[in-house]
Amino acid sequence: MEVNKSIKCSIENCKYNYPSEDYCTLSQIKIGTHEANPTVIECTDCESFELK
Incomplete structure (x- = not known):
């Protein structure tokens, strides 16, 4: 998975969080x-x- 530097996210239990x-x-x-x-x-x- 590649990070999107335009979208910050701190929700660690999200499927799309890095x-x-x-x-x-x-x-x-x-x-x-x-x-x-x-x-x-x-x-x-x-x-x-989405939940991991």
């Missing part, structure tokens, strides 16, 4: 929300997440 460097290995990610009207960072989600 833990020794805290980067993502995907070429792009999808960001979404679980709220109707997101107003704070906690309302956003990485919809590309």
Whole structure:
């Protein structure tokens, strides 16, 4: 897997995380929300997440 230096990631249990460097290995990610009207960072989600 090659790291994408444009996407930082510290979620070590994600299939696409490269833990020794805290980067993502995907070429792009999808960001979404679980709220109707997101107003704070906690309302956003990485919809590309997959459990290792």
